[in-house]
Structures are given as structure tokens and as C-alpha cells.
Amino acid sequence: MKTVSIKEARDHFGELARQVEQGETVTVTRDGKPVLDIVPHEQPTGIDLEAGRAYLRARGIAIPVPYIADDFDDPLPEDFLLRPMQ
Known part of the structure; x- marks a missing residue:
């Protein structure tokens, strides 16, 4: 993981972007304290509904909410x- 100051990040953003594209994470600091990370973008995956159905079938659950x-x-x-609990 590479660490750079905000000024360095501004001056060399193109090069940092290339490094991030190759999988590296870059931490940007202000006064020596980390303020943000530049990380590779990940495509959202969502929910695998078919895996959920297979899980339920494997356990014999035909109707998950009967x-x-x-x-x-x-x-x-x-x-x-306002009613008291019983």
C-alpha cells in the first residue's frame, strides 16, 4: 500500500490512477494523518437468488414464508x- 500527501496526489493523480488500476491501494494523508484511500473499483454483484433457492431446496423448504x-x-x-406488555 502506497501513502502520499494530498499535494502529491494532486500533482501525480494520473500515475496514481494507473497504479490503482493495477490493484494497488493508495492512502492519501493530510499532515501525516490518513484521510482517504484510493481503491480499485469493483462491479456490484447483487444477490444470487438461484443460490438462495438451492439452499432452501437442499433443506426441504418449499415455501420460505408460509x-x-x-x-x-x-x-x-x-x-x-402505550399498552403495557403482557
């Missing part, structure tokens, strides 16, 4: 938070 009440998303009564 029941959702019809009033699931209805507003709660106004005094809901």
Missing part, C-alpha cells in the same frame, strides 16, 4: 405503544 396475514401492513392502533 403465511402473511391480510392485515400485515395495516397501521397499528394509536395506543399500541
Whole structure:
């Protein structure tokens, strides 16, 4: 990992960008203290839904959420938070 000051980063940004493209991480400092890292960009991968389905199938789970009440998303009564817990 390379460390450079803000002034050096500004003066040599193109060269630093080439190094980062090759996989290096560059730490930029101000008054000797790290303030940011320049890191290679990674493409977002998202969720692998098929892997989730395979996981559930392997464990014999056909329906992951078997029941959702019809009033699931209805507003709660106004005094809901004021009632004592039982």
C-alpha cells in the first residue's frame, strides 16, 4: 500500500490512477494523518437468488414464508405503544 500527501496526489493523480488500476491501494494523508484511500473499483454483484433457492431446496423448504396475514401492513392502533406488555 502506497501513502502520499494530498499535494502529491494532486500533482501525480494520473500515475496514481494507473497504479490503482493495477490493484494497488493508495492512502492519501493530510499532515501525516490518513484521510482517504484510493481503491480499485469493483462491479456490484447483487444477490444470487438461484443460490438462495438451492439452499432452501437442499433443506426441504418449499415455501420460505408460509403465511402473511391480510392485515400485515395495516397501521397499528394509536395506543399500541402505550399498552403495557403482557
